[in-house]
Amino acid sequence: MLGNIVTMLPNKEVILVKMKRLNIQLPAKLKAQLDALRKEGTSASGFIRNLLEREFKHRRELRS
DSSP, rough: HHHHHHEOOOSEEEEEEOOOOOOOOOOHHHHHHHHHHHHHHHHHHHHHHHHHHHHHHHHHHOOO
């Protein structure tokens, strides 16, 4: 199931989301901060996904 993620929606519906890969370059300081998140149990991918979802939601709300 590599490249897919199972997620539960607020209404408890479970869906399979097909994932795409994105490679980015970061300054060493930001990479170190992302690496430190692992010690807290948060993956870099999960953190970045969450950050993007919040930003896009915020932009949608501003347009409404």
